[in-house]
Amino acid sequence: xxxxxxxxxxxxxxxxxxxxxxxxxxxxxxxxxxxxxxxxxxxxxxxxxxxxxxxxxxxxxxxxxxxxxxxxxxxxxxxxxxxxxxxxxxxxxxxxxxxxxxxxxxxxxxxxxxxxxxxxxxxxxxxxxxxxxxxxxxxxxxxxxxxxxxxxxxxxxxxxxxxxxxxxxxxxxxxxxxxxxxxxxxxxxxxxxxxxxxxxxxxxxxxxxxxxxxxxxxxxxxxxxxxxxxxxxxxxxxxxxxxxxxxxxxxxxxxxxxxxxxxxxxxxxxxxxxxxxxxxxxxxxxxxxxxxxxxxxxxxxxxxxxxxxxxxxxxxxxxxxxxxxxxxxxxxxxxxxxxxxxxxxxx
Amino acid sequence: xxxxxxxxxxxxxxxxxxxxxxxxxxxxxxxxxxxxxxxxxxxxxxxxxxxxxxxxxxxxxxxxxxxxxxxxxxxxxxxxxxxxxxxxxxxxxxxxxxxxxxxxxxxxxxxxxxxxxxxxxxxxxxxxxxxxxxxxxxxxxxxxxxxxxxxxxxxxxxxxxxxxxxxxxxxxxxxxxxxxxxxxxxxxxxxxxxxxxxxxxxxxxxxxxxxxxxxxxxxxxxxxxxxxxxxxxxxxxxxxxxxxxxxxxxxxxxxxxxxxxxxxxxxxxxxxxxxxxxxxxxxxxxxxxxxxxxxxxxxxxxxxxxxxxxxxxxxxxxxxxxxxxxxxxxxxxxxxxxxxxxxxxxx
Numbered sequence: 001x002x003x004x005x006x007x008x009x010x011x012x013x014x015x016x017x018x019x020x021x022x023x024x025x026x027x028x029x030x031x032x033x034x035x036x037x038x039x040x041x042x043x044x045x046x047x048x049x050x051x052x053x054x055x056x057x058x059x060x061x062x063x064x065x066x067x068x069x070x071x072x073x074x075x076x077x078x079x080x081x082x083x084x085x086x087x088x089x090x091x092x093x094x095x096x097x098x099x100x101x102x103x104x105x106x107x108x109x110x111x112x113x114x115x116x117x118x119x120x121x122x123x124x125x126x127x128x129x130x131x132x133x134x135x136x137x138x139x140x141x142x143x144x145x146x147x148x149x150x151x152x153x154x155x156x157x158x159x160x161x162x163x164x165x166x167x168x169x170x171x172x173x174x175x176x177x178x179x180x181x182x183x184x185x186x187x188x189x190x191x192x193x194x195x196x197x198x199x200x201x202x203x204x205x206x207x208x209x210x211x212x213x214x215x216x217x218x219x220x221x222x223x224x225x226x227x228x229x230x231x232x233x234x235x236x237x238x239x240x241x242x243x244x245x246x247x248x249x250x251x252x253x254x255x256x257x258x259x260x261x262x263x264x265x266x267x268x269x270x271x272x273x274x275x276x277x278x279x280x281x282x283x284x285x286x287x288x289x290x291x292x293x294x295x296x297x298x299x300x301x302x303x304x305x306x307x308x309x310x311x312x313x314x315x316x317x318x319x320x321x322x323x324x325x326x327x328x329x330x331x332x333x334x335x336x337x338x339x340x341x342x343x344x345x346x347x
Numbered sequence: 348x349x350x351x352x353x354x355x356x357x358x359x360x361x362x363x364x365x366x367x368x369x370x371x372x373x374x375x376x377x378x379x380x381x382x383x384x385x386x387x388x389x390x391x392x393x394x395x396x397x398x399x400x401x402x403x404x405x406x407x408x409x410x411x412x413x414x415x416x417x418x419x420x421x422x423x424x425x426x427x428x429x430x431x432x433x434x435x436x437x438x439x440x441x442x443x444x445x446x447x448x449x450x451x452x453x454x455x456x457x458x459x460x461x462x463x464x465x466x467x468x469x470x471x472x473x474x475x476x477x478x479x480x481x482x483x484x485x486x487x488x489x490x491x492x493x494x495x496x497x498x499x500x501x502x503x504x505x506x507x508x509x510x511x512x513x514x515x516x517x518x519x520x521x522x523x524x525x526x527x528x529x530x531x532x533x534x535x536x537x538x539x540x541x542x543x544x545x546x547x548x549x550x551x552x553x554x555x556x557x558x559x560x561x562x563x564x565x566x567x568x569x570x571x572x573x574x575x576x577x578x579x580x581x582x583x584x585x586x587x588x589x590x591x592x593x594x595x596x597x598x599x600x601x602x603x604x605x606x607x608x609x610x611x612x613x614x615x616x617x618x619x620x621x622x623x624x625x626x627x628x629x630x631x632x633x634x635x636x637x638x639x640x641x642x643x644x645x646x647x648x649x650x651x652x653x654x655x656x657x658x659x660x661x662x663x664x665x666x667x668x669x670x671x672x673x674x675x676x677x678x679x680x681x682x683x684x685x686x687x688x689x690x691x692x693x694x
Contacts, residue, residue, distance in 0.1 A: 216657070250551050286564060
């Protein structure tokens with residue numbers, strides 16, 4: 001349990017990154033009770049000057065000593081940095097909300113989506129993990145169906161934005177797009193996986209690889225959706241099959257989701273459950289060509305759901321199209337939501 | 348049965364369209380035995396001069412009288428034109444190979460993908476239908492699995508190129524992309540469905556609507572995949588669920604396909620069956636980041652298959668990524684393949 005204060009010292013690790021920037025923006029927009037904001041990054045970004053509530057904040061290099069006096073540390077600087085520094089932050093007395101893959105599957109680290117399993121934050125031992133972007137929006141949309149009918153299996157194909165791979169991937173998409181339009185040779189440096197040797201063109205293309213491949217032929221991104229969904233719902237029985245694909249979109253992941261429920265359902269009831277659920281906006285009016293779109297979800301906090309229809313074959317199955325801003329609900333907003341819950345429960 | 352000749356009079360209806368152009372190009376590249384090539388289009392394109400084997404051919408307006416002396420008429424000018432003119436072409440003695448949706452589900456019109464059901468062309472009564480692009484590449488890739496194991500159900504999500512909506516859609520994607528890069532307002536005129544009032548931005552977006560919506564909440568494009576797959580395999584029991592999505596790609600449809608077989612299978616055997624099957628190229632080497640990509644399939648005749656992996660949950664299911672050029676195997680090449688078979692069987 002966090003100690004109640006009128007305001008809190010907050011650190012953002014990875015402050016200059018695509019997600020870190022959104023975290024800072026949200027702390028300001030949500031008027032989070034910040035006493036002191038400490039912006040941390042790698043030595044490369046040390047000295048960068050950022051704005052927070054009209055004041056300038058100079059980015060410092062993140063070190064094991066950076067967390068003295070910090071109450072809440074929002075990490076989004078990759079798994080390696082989290083593994084290295086989060087334990088120091090915890091030792092210094094901070095609660096870490098980690099957006100990396102570093103601790104998500106640790107049994108003593110809660111993996112939290114507030115709309116789904118907020119109660120799990122009470123079990124934290126210093127670190128709370130933020131799930132993967134593609135998992136967050138899917139489980140948020142499925143939660144009301146899970147509670148009402150139970151879920152037997154999920155088959156999902158994703159249409160993921162390049163911003164999920166960071167600023168450099170956004171720049172790469174724009175540069176490659178200009179090169180293609182000019183008929184120039186395409187420069188490939190970042191995608192699909194910056195740490196891997198082989199690069200692929202994302203401009204005017206679809207790349208069926210996000211993150212490295214595992215032995216079973218699935219990518220790590222696909223297995224994150226499988227493992228994280230089971231953990232978040234506390235239900236190892238949920239069957240998940242994922243195909244994760246990067247497409248030439250800047251902000252907003254879209255997902256084609258087939259879900260088999262444990263009971264028969266009524267489509268009108270499903271629509272009502274989704275409409276009444278927190279964090280979900282139903283955009284579903286075929287007659288008026290209304291359905292969620294990545295460009296509409298960009299910059300918004302909610303998860304948008306549409307194309308909701310009964311499966312043609314399986315009586316307990318339905319299909320839906322789930323869209324959300326991968327940097328917001330898929331990352332920064334989910335983390336700040338957790339921070340807001342933490343201080344709400346502080347005593 | 349077609350009468351054997353040393354060369355044939357061929358008409359292309361919709362000669363100035365994206366598919367018509369590819370048909371003409373393929374007749375030349377394949378050295379199809381053309382006696383006379385008649386290029387037909389709407390009055391709008393009348394007089395356009397096109398090249399065929401170094402000679403100039405002037406496009407004429409397609410009328411009921413256009414087909415006198417024509418042996419083979421390749422139609423790709425939309426369902427309305429086909430409905431209107433194909434019967435006249437047949438009356439004039441031509442065999443019509445129709446790329447539109449006009450006759451595909453007619454019980455007396457064979458719906459043919461040469462790699463799957465070429466034998467059906469013998470039942471033709473003047474018209475042979477070319478299936479929808481997204482169906483063709485899927486059934487071509489699934490044929491060897493269908494023959495060996497049987498197929499119970501298919502759950503497919505597509506990543507479709509704008510060229511499937513014609514030249515104007517290609518121009519729209521390029522124009523919108525330039526507008527977005529320049530920060531200008533985006534011009535929306537064609538997509539998602541030119542005949543519908545509401546338009547959506549395709550640049551840096553994913554649109555989950557291709558063609559009009561049906562009562563059941565599925566789009567016509569999605570239902571084409573359902574109905575055509577059953578007809579091509581002569582198997583009304585195959586369960587198909589489709590979600591069809593347009594993405595900012597110019598040429599080449601990609602498909603994320605989950606397939607449940609009727610029998611247990613061996614993954615190595617599946618790979619061999621696919622490698623040995625006609626019209627299929629397996630590109631599947633995760634260790635070297637090799638998988639099919641739309642930009643690689645563009646301009647090629649084959650269907651590319653990769654990301655082939657055992658489903659994590661269902662013992663009889665597997666997942667695959669199927670990519671092909673929607674204007675070639677998905678349209679023009681499939682039609683010319685049928686024409687080649689017709690003259691091969693001529694007597």
